[in-house]
Amino acid sequence: MNAPDAMPNPNHDPSSPGPIPDALIDALFDRELSPDARRDVFDAVRHDAHARREIEGAAEALAALRDQPVAPDLTDRILARADARRRFLPKRLRRFTRATRLGASGALLIALLGVAAAQRAWPDRLALAPLDTPLADVNEAFRDDAIQSAQSVRESVEFARGSLASFPQRSAPSGFMVTHELAPSAEARAVFSLAGFRAPAPTVEEGARVVTLSTVFRFEAPEPPRLTVGRTSPSEDSGTSEDLRGVLP
Amino acid sequence: MERAEERRLIELAAEGDQDAASGIIRHHQQSLYAYMLRMSGRPDVAEDIVQEAFVRVLTNLDRFDFRYRFSTWLFTIARRLYLNACAKHRPAYDSDMVGGWKGSGAEPDVPVVADEQQGVMRDTLQLALLGLSTEQREVVVLFHQLDWPIALIAQHLDMPEGTVKSHLHRGRKRLRTLIEARQDDAVQSLDLQEANR
Numbered sequence: 001m002n003a004p005d006a007m008p009n010p011n012h013d014p015s016s017p018g019p020i021p022d023a024l025i026d027a028l029f030d031r032e033l034s035p036d037a038r039r040d041v042f043d044a045v046r047h048d049a050h051a052r053r054e055i056e057g058a059a060e061a062l063a064a065l066r067d068q069p070v071a072p073d074l075t076d077r078i079l080a081r082a083d084a085r086r087r088f089l090p091k092r093l094r095r096f097t098r099a100t101r102l103g104a105s106g107a108l109l110i111a112l113l114g115v116a117a118a119q120r121a122w123p124d125r126l127a128l129a130p131l132d133t134p135l136a137d138v139n140e141a142f143r144d145d146a147i148q149s150a151q152s153v154r155e156s157v158e159f160a161r162g163s164l165a166s167f168p169q170r171s172a173p174s175g176f177m178v179t180h181e182l183a184p185s186a187e188a189r190a191v192f193s194l195a196g197f198r199a200p201a202p203t204v205e206e207g208a209r210v211v212t213l214s215t216v217f218r219f220e221a222p223e224p225p226r227l228t229v230g231r232t233s234p235s236e237d238s239g240t241s242e243d244l245r246g247v248l249p
Numbered sequence: 250m251e252r253a254e255e256r257r258l259i260e261l262a263a264e265g266d267q268d269a270a271s272g273i274i275r276h277h278q279q280s281l282y283a284y285m286l287r288m289s290g291r292p293d294v295a296e297d298i299v300q301e302a303f304v305r306v307l308t309n310l311d312r313f314d315f316r317y318r319f320s321t322w323l324f325t326i327a328r329r330l331y332l333n334a335c336a337k338h339r340p341a342y343d344s345d346m347v348g349g350w351k352g353s354g355a356e357p358d359v360p361v362v363a364d365e366q367q368g369v370m371r372d373t374l375q376l377a378l379l380g381l382s383t384e385q386r387e388v389v390v391l392f393h394q395l396d397w398p399i400a401l402i403a404q405h406l407d408m409p410e411g412t413v414k415s416h417l418h419r420g421r422k423r424l425r426t427l428i429e430a431r432q433d434d435a436v437q438s439l440d441l442q443e444a445n446r
Contacts, residue, residue: 026418026421030399030414030417031419036275054425057425057428058422058424058425059419060370060428061374061377061421061425061428062421064370064371064373064374064395065287065374065378065389065394066394067371067388068279068283068394069282069283069286069287069292070281071278071279071281071299072280072296073275073278074274074278074296074299074303075271075275075278075281077300078274078299078300078304078307079270079271079274079301081300081301081304082270082303082304082307082308083267085304085308086307086308097264097265098264118255129369139360143263203424238289
């Protein structure tokens with residue numbers, strides 16, 4: 001144990017092994033020294049009055065620190081406060097509670113498994129949420145709509161044929177066309193009506209076949225067939241298709 | 250208490266067994282109270298924090314992770330409660346003095362003078378402890394009073410072991426200096442009283 005600096009220590013005994021470094025005193029109180037090292041320190045302390053005072057002072061303070069204060073028994077007060085927040089249970093009730101919890105958990109598990117199995121077997125009957133529409137259903141719905149539309153057109157044509165029976169042969173229409181109008185509403189509807197026309201044979205102008213309609217008859221159905229063609233904004237204009245606008249009276 | 254026994258008590262208490270909860274409280278309340286009294290310097294604060302810490306622990310026993318030490322969990326909760334209380338009531342907790350120590354005249358064979366001297370030393374010590382920073386005080390109390398190893402203190406305070414040691418060395422030196430200064434003041438005061446007579 002050599003002196004860390006050259007300053008002479010007035011309390012130091014010249015026959016001693018040297019002043020005790022602070023790090024060694026710290027190690028002593030940190031309980032990091034072996035029994036032999038501790039013995040060496042205590043031997044050296046006899047020759048170093050400064051270190052002796054320091055060690056004795058610290059030892060006295062730490063001994064007082066070990067004098068534990070008396071703790072009042074707080075058990076009952078703590079249990080009462082804890083019981084107010086979460087009840088303690090008697091032993092018999094505890095067993096019952098444990099069995100009940102286990103039973104309830106088991107029943108819940110079985111019920112969930114049952115629901116899952118039933119849903120797999122009958123997905124339509126046990127739908128917990130709206131099912132997605134399969135593409136096949138959409139296709140079928142379109143087909144039904146198309147059939148219904150064709151039916152309506154056929155009914156309109158038959159009605160028109162009935163009306164044309166009284167026409168003189170000369171002025172009978174040479175053809176029919178179906179016109180449509182988009183009604184201005186949130187749910188766009190096309191209103192179909194039937195028109196008859198007389199026209200000569202088509203002529204060819206600038207590479208296109210052109211038919212000039214000489215006479216157009218429009219037949220109003222008693223209840224014009226309606227077909228929902230999609231949703232549109234209410235501001236959308238109604239009107240006749242461009243290709244038929246010039247045809248209608 | 251053996252860890253296996255402690256685990257059994259914790260599991261029983263978590264299921265609602267009051268006797269097991271009592272066993273846990275009785276085993277830990279002395280050291281926790283001592284820790285809190287040293288930290289706060291006030292028996293009423295120490296009692297209140299000890300009670301609240303135990304109540305929180307007992308009502309959350311099912312969340313306890315048995316990989317850790319129960320005492321570390323309990324002391325951590327108590328420490329947080331103390332720091333929160335300090336933040337709320339500062340500086341009231343640092344100003345009052347301690348009463349209620351072990352051996353305060355209760356044993357008939359302890360001489361009265363020696364008991365008084367011990368009492369003076371305890372008061373001096375507590376005042377000196379309150380002169381340390383919170384970290385120094387905490388490290389000194391945990392290491393020298395409750396015999397916690399450095400590694401456990403580092404884990405409890407969430408700081409490196411080197412920092413814990415640094416707080417410990419500085420705290421110990423300052424504690425000794427403060428106690429000596431108070432003792433010198435007391436001697437001078439006695440000399441002054443003698444001279445006045």
